[in-house]
Amino acid sequence: MKVINKIILIFIFVLLLIPIYFMVIGSFQDIQGIFVMPPNLFPKRVTLSNYSILLKENAFIWLINTLIVTVATVFLSVLVSATAGYAFSVYNYKHKNILWSILLIQMMIPKISLFIPWFVIIKDLKLSGTLTATILPVVLSPMGMYLARNYFESIPKSIIESARMDGANEWQILRMIIIPVSKPIVSVLGLFAGVSILQDYVWQMLVLSDAKKQTLIVGLIRQSMNRTGDIALLVNPVGMSFAAGTLLLFPLIALFLIGNKYFIEGLQGAVKE
Amino acid sequence: MKYLLLVPALIFFLLFTLWPIIKVIEMSLYQTNFIVTKFIGLQNYIDLMHNEPFLQSLKNSVMYLTVMPLLTVIVSVSVTFLIADLSKKWQDTSRILVYIPVLGGGIILAQVWRWVFAVNGLMNWILSLFNIAPVHWFGESTLSIIIICCIVVTTTFGGYVIILLASLTSIDKSIYDAVKMDGASDFQIKMKIVLPMIKSTVALIYLLSMIASLQVFEYIYALVPQQYAATIAYNIYISGFKNSKWGMASAQAVLLMIITFILSYFQRKISNESNQ
Numbered sequence: 382m383k384v385i386n387k388i389i390l391i392f393i394f395v396l397l398l399i400p401i402y403f404m405v406i407g408s409f410q411d412i413q414g415i416f417v418m419p420p421n422l423f424p425k426r427v428t429l430s431n432y433s434i435l436l437k438e439n440a441f442i443w444l445i446n447t448l449i450v451t452v453a454t455v456f457l458s459v460l461v462s463a464t465a466g467y468a469f470s471v472y473n474y475k476h477k478n479i480l481w482s483i484l485l486i487q488m489m490i491p492k493i494s495l496f497i498p499w500f501v502i503i504k505d506l507k508l509s510g511t512l513t514a515t516i517l518p519v520v521l522s523p524m525g526m527y528l529a530r531n532y533f534e535s536i537p538k539s540i541i542e543s544a545r546m547d548g549a550n551e552w553q554i555l556r557m558i559i560i561p562v563s564k565p566i567v568s569v570l571g572l573f574a575g576v577s578i579l580q581d582y583v584w585q586m587l588v589l590s591d592a593k594k595q596t597l598i599v600g601l602i603r604q605s606m607n608r609t610g611d612i613a614l615l616v617n618p619v620g621m622s623f624a625a626g627t628l629l630l631f632p633l634i635a636l637f638l639i640g641n642k643y644f645i646e647g648l649q650g651a652v653k654e
Numbered sequence: 655m656k657y658l659l660l661v662p663a664l665i666f667f668l669l670f671t672l673w674p675i676i677k678v679i680e681m682s683l684y685q686t687n688f689i690v691t692k693f694i695g696l697q698n699y700i701d702l703m704h705n706e707p708f709l710q711s712l713k714n715s716v717m718y719l720t721v722m723p724l725l726t727v728i729v730s731v732s733v734t735f736l737i738a739d740l741s742k743k744w745q746d747t748s749r750i751l752v753y754i755p756v757l758g759g760g761i762i763l764a765q766v767w768r769w770v771f772a773v774n775g776l777m778n779w780i781l782s783l784f785n786i787a788p789v790h791w792f793g794e795s796t797l798s799i800i801i802i803c804c805i806v807v808t809t810t811f812g813g814y815v816i817i818l819l820a821s822l823t824s825i826d827k828s829i830y831d832a833v834k835m836d837g838a839s840d841f842q843i844k845m846k847i848v849l850p851m852i853k854s855t856v857a858l859i860y861l862l863s864m865i866a867s868l869q870v871f872e873y874i875y876a877l878v879p880q881q882y883a884a885t886i887a888y889n890i891y892i893s894g895f896k897n898s899k900w901g902m903a904s905a906q907a908v909l910l911m912i913i914t915f916i917l918s919y920f921q922r923k924i925s926n927e928s929n930q
Contacts (some may be wrong), residue, residue, distance in 0.1 A: 497900060
């Protein structure tokens with residue numbers, strides 16, 4: 382029985398990973414190599430031209446922009462989720478439950494419905510086309526606040542109470558008791574925020590129009606669709622889009638493999654009632 | 655301190671959740687291209703009732719809504735059951751492997767799916783091995799939507815498998831042994847005993863996938879930028895960001911919010927009732 386399970390599973394994994402494999406292989410091939418059938422399992426003639434055309438202009442700026450956006454989003458998102466989650470786990474507020482559900486309402490709102498008003502608000506704040514505009518709207522994460530609250534509720538209240546009895550103020554409790562045990566949840570929140578900002582194509586594509594102010598995901602995808610100027614003559618659109626996909630996917634896989642333990646803990650935390 | 659800690663979340667909530675909701679409702683009552691703005695009351699909504707692309711996207715959304723959540727639940731539950739009986743080492747590796755496509759979800763893996771379903775692409779070559787003529791995969795509505803649903807499922811079910819595996823570990827193993835003694839087959843145990851016990855997680859996955867199915871965007875944008883495959887989400891993008899009919903786009907955004915709310919409300923109600 383278990384052998385059959387394993388065979389089916391391996392078959393599923395192969396199916397899942399085949400597209401990724403062909404994307405990577407294809408990114409090193411010319412157009413003939415990509416469309417030859419049966420498909421090449423290894424590139425016959427390796428070429429780096431897909432990458433060199435893709436990265437010809439602005440790539441370094443895109444990388445820097447991506448780093449700025451990612452670091453800022455991760456920092457703000459962790460801060461917002463952790464403070465809210467902690468506040469709701471230790472303190473009592475008037476109408477606490479209602480307030481909490483309202484705060485999480487974004488879970489039920491299709492993000493695309495918010496893009497139009499976000500666009501207008503960004504314009505009103507005079508932030509059109511800036512990196513800040515890609516960051517601010519996506520900072521609030523209902524999932525993050527939910528995970529943070531779950532985590533902090535698992536810290537025994539008695540420890541906090543006895544510290545309070547000993548005369549510690551709220552700030553000291555936070556610094557001496559809570560922050561030292563928060564590394565796992567901070568890692569979970571940070572990883573989720575990092576992955577979601579690195580995948581966030583649509584909003585960034587809508588906001589960032591200036592080629593010098595783009596992030597990798599916007600710049601690479603746009604460049605791979607670029608059919609103008611001298612690029613048009615030597616273009617291998619499929620190879621370039623494979624190269625873009627490969628360049629975007631591998632940092633995400635690396636991030637996931639590094640934080641794999643925290644990631645899975647975080648997803649598992651999502652079901653804890 | 656008590657209130658200070660709420661400040662960061664509240665600022666972002668007010669500025670980028672609550673205010674946008676109010677704003678989009680307001681905008682839906684205007685005709686605007688950001689240069690000329692005119693209050694027209696409910697006219698945008700009335701116009702939408704006769705708007706061909708919108709009605710088509712509504713029809714498509716029903717199709718996405720029927721296929722995607724069901725497929726997601728079937729695939730993620732089956733794969734979870736396949737993994738659940740295996741050793742810890744297999745489970746750990748499987749969790750990583752199912753999650754990798756999730757990382758490339760959206761625009762990233764769309765780059766390669768375009769090649770897989772191209773007229774001279776991988777799928778048609780596989781068909782040719784069986785002497786089947788090439789298919790124009792994204793040539794019409796139904797087939798495009800089904801393919802997009804399948805692609806979305808491959809890039810989302812991994813996360814759900816991890817969640818389901820976690821909820822399985824909370825089940826008391828002694829129940830299995832008791833039922834096994836009574837001679838129940840493995841399949842029977844899973845369908846009759848295990849599945850009901852993780853019902854609330856399955857319901858949650860169904861709900862999340864329902865919401866996601868109304869929001870499919872990147873694959874339509876990258877693979878089939880056609881009206882016949884469009885969701886409401888894609889239509890909002892076209893009306894607003896492409897055609898600058900912002901009032902019209904806002905009205906669709908409001909309707910999409912309402913539809914999502916109603917669906918999640920009923921889905922929750924049904925799953926709560928069946929839990930009692």
